[in-house]
Amino acid sequence: MIYEGKAITVKALESGIVELNFDLKGESVNKFNRLTLNELRQSVDAIKADGSIKGVIVTSGKDVFIVGADITEFVDSFKLPDEELVAGNLEANKIFNDFEDLSVPTVVAINGIALGGGFEMCLAADYRVAAETAKVGLPEVKLGIYPGFGGTVRLPRVIGTDNAVEWIASGKENKAADALKVGAVDAVVAADKLQAAALDLIKRAISGELDYKAKRQPKLEKLK
Known part of the structure; x- marks a missing residue:
């Protein structure tokens, strides 16, 4: 085991490929609470420190992928001074940026609902494979807030400004099929084929058949 926490584990699968698995203990769903964010920081650091790793697939141990942030923590967070809120958001974004900037390709396997921070985690990966039953989106506007983990920056660069504005504002x-049409995900497969599809994609990226650095580059540049 490369990393083991209460919300995330990172384990070796085969030939340099590791699986970063979200499975929040004691909860029916995965969510980005402080614990999960802290463990994602530690997981990314552990992956960066292991020179034998050639690729990363991101999975969920729940029936959903990640439903979003833990809104029960918002009350205490919103009581903080503005400077602390800004600093906290910047620190959270650095975690997602560091995952995105890993020196190896990354593939996320979206097995179910991936909303808010959950979908922002997907956007930070190089490739996204979704099960046919998956749903993705950024519903933060319904709570009166903006996507805070990089969704406003990454989504326009992945699906175009017009589509991104519609997704974020609505x-x-x-649905997975609709996400595929606009390029929010790269492939849609049957749920029982998801793990195999993610492994196949990461192997193709490792071998050089797929240029993951070119795929990543638009997210690192100014919006065209």
């Missing part, structure tokens, strides 16, 4: 949950 807060709509989008």
